[in-house]
Amino acid sequence: QLPEGAGLVSAPPGAVLSGRELTWRIDELIAGGSEQYSVQLKLTADGANALALKCVGPGNVSASATAVTQVESITDLKLFVNDPIAPAPVGSEVLYELTLTNRGSKAATNVKVVAQFSDGIEPTRGEGHAARVVPGQTLFEPLPRLAAGETVNLKVFAKAAASGTHRFRVEVRADESEVRLVQEESTQYLEPVSRMAAPMTKSSTLR
Known part of the structure; x- marks a missing residue:
């Protein structure tokens, strides 16, 4: 039996x-x-x-x-971060894409995702799940359940105020584990360069 x-x-x-x-x-x-x-x-x-x-x-x-x-079933969360192509422009909104997958055999519950930025860059909004923006952070509302084999895609938009290398950090927690899932990325930002072409003139002498 x-x-x-x-x-x-x-x-x-x-x-x-x-x-x-x-x-x-x-x-x-x-x-x-x-x-x-x-x-x-x-x-x-x-x-x-x-x-x-x-x-x-x-x-x-x-x-x-x-x-x-x-x-005993387990959760196995895998996080992938796709940061902007460097160098990214200062003053323009850029996108950080987060892909979170549960590779385990047990659903993950109350999954918390927090995105953090270093000085010189601020988040503007989040997409893919309800989120709120506070200085230096995008706080996603906890995901009630991430089933085994399920993937969720989240987006974090940000804008840099100064040139330099700015850091982006994501932290993920779930009720089923005390382990924190952390990933950090660094992206270089540069001031946009405006080039104005001077008008071309041609002089001639009549004889």
């Missing part, structure tokens, strides 16, 4: 699955002999997953055993 919620991946030849019961027939097992059979399962439930085994032979002879596997 398979554990509750388990999926059958592979079974011995001739095996038949009915509900949670997997049965197959052994034509012959000689005295003192042994046979090995492989059953591969996909376990989806946290906690103790019990596989109950029972073998019944002629004369109502039987043997039974139980194999218990302890399963």
